[in-house]
Amino acid sequence: MRPPSIRYLLFGSLLFLLAGMAVTVGLPALDEAPPSALAVRYTPQEERGRAIYLREGCGYCHTQQVRAVEVERGTVHVRGDIGPESAPGDYAFQKPVLWGTSRQGPDLSHVAGRPPGNSREWQLQHLAEPQRFNPGTVMPSFRHLPREELDALADYLMTLR
């Protein structure tokens, strides 16, 4: 039995790829969601904090997407405090998005409202010494970052409402 010709195979797979792209990437791009109430237009300082989040790889341990199935049960401290389901419009101004694929730590989509008291101050202390708040946590200390970077990071975390 003769194997199929190269041209047939190559064009076949190229076509497959292009059609796949058109459907799975192209079509969704057409119905782009308008910015939601949670979408944030970042200040330069917040944008800077966001870049530090990305650079330090916080996103390898933390996600920023709450799925429909977990809205009611999702737990950080108490049942349901993971926050409302994420909507496409929430991400409207993000480049890139910081969805993450793994949860060594809790989802951060709505983390600004979770800590008790002065959230921003809590963030700064927690970043410097996570073990103090949660002995046994796998989150590393970020004390080694310069103070102004920690400030920017905390400002960014405060946008995660």
Next chain:
Amino acid sequence: MSQTTVTTPSPQTPPAAGPSHEGRAARWFLYSGVFWLFVPGLAGLVMALFLYDARTQEWVPEPLRSAVIFGRLRPLHVNLLLFGWLSMAYAGSILHIVPRLTGAPLYAEPLARLNVFLWNLLVLGAAVSLPLGFTQGREYAELVWPLDLLQLLCFGILAVNVWGTALRRRVQQLYISVWSFMAATSIGPLVYAVGNKVWDPSGAYTGMNDAIMNYFYVHNIFNAWFTTGALGLAFYLLPKLTGNPLFSHRLAIWGFASVWTGQHHLLYGPGPEWLEIFSVGFSILTFLPNAAFTLNYVKTMEGAWHKVRESVALRFLAVGCAFYIVTCLQGIAQSFRGFNAMVHFTNWVIGHSHLAFVADYSFFCFALVYTFVPQLLGRALHSRRLMEWHFWLTLVGLTVFMVDLWVAGLVQGQSWSTGGIPFMETVRAMQPYYLIRLLAGLAVGAGQVCFAITIWKTARGEAAYPALRPGAALA
């Protein structure tokens, strides 16, 4: 559909060795791959330690603290395994195989040597820039813009050699592997370019589009380069090492059909509903190419199973193929929404990616290195005993590692979906699993040391066995 695809046994065997070619580039690609394997390997071990006990990060000397930390090591671990070890082992093997399958000398050996040099430069660049925090922060697409361009150049040069050689072929029929390599070296870079948005130095799209594109990219660079390449390599090596013809050429071409399924990575996420349903449908369809592969594998191995005892290379390949089948089945299971909802974001997924990239494709690459290095040097491998240690340490260590992470993932998934259990409790519950993972990882690492010593000593001519027949000498 499956009927027509399973009924065409065709006596295809890769043609015998072609004219001699220099093969130096191929050899250096293989050596480089083995060398770079150690960077992601060590990074992996260090990360395993950090996850076992985060306070160990404070052991790192102050000036290195910012570089040697989980979030910086993670992209190093992934990118160097994919674009260092695996890709370079692929490139060397492809450069070695294509002339043999086409009967034509390599299109341009000097270009191939440039290719080795540039690829090493690329990987070195990645190894330095990622720990220093130069990253685009998108999974598998972390490399900064100049390195993206260099990666495309490397792919491009490889493609020129593959296509140039194939177009000047002296055999009438093109063996399936050559087709795979042609597809992998052309469609792979295309996916890379789009996924990394190489025309924009920031490398990112905006909003939902960025998320969708990133998942498309992650899935399809895996498909177009790693899987298509791996299948081409396996379909070459399987007949070579078993002495049987490949059972069916036609079955072999089915592997490419899973290219549409990228979006099953975002089930229940904020993406459009129809897209999820669509990709679940396609994920289930990948059952067909998987069945085709399984049949081809089992039929080609028929009557040759006993050879796995003598040949460590065939053993790596045969076990790798079996793992590949498990990977595909796991992939399908993970695309069911109920199961996905539970294991998504857990350690299960980490187990799954080690199954794909280590148990499947790295095992293929061990088989390739063990087969081609002696051919290229014209002498036998240094030590059978070390190769056995390599195999068993890797197999046992990795199996424990993966099963451990799958169980850990199910435990996490179960706790999270129960609701009401504080997250920190599920973090603490992971510690025993992380200890087992660390120990299993150390075993795998020890196996790789045996591997490297074998290749190093073979390269230096310290063969423990008499030389192969002189005709096999190519370099």
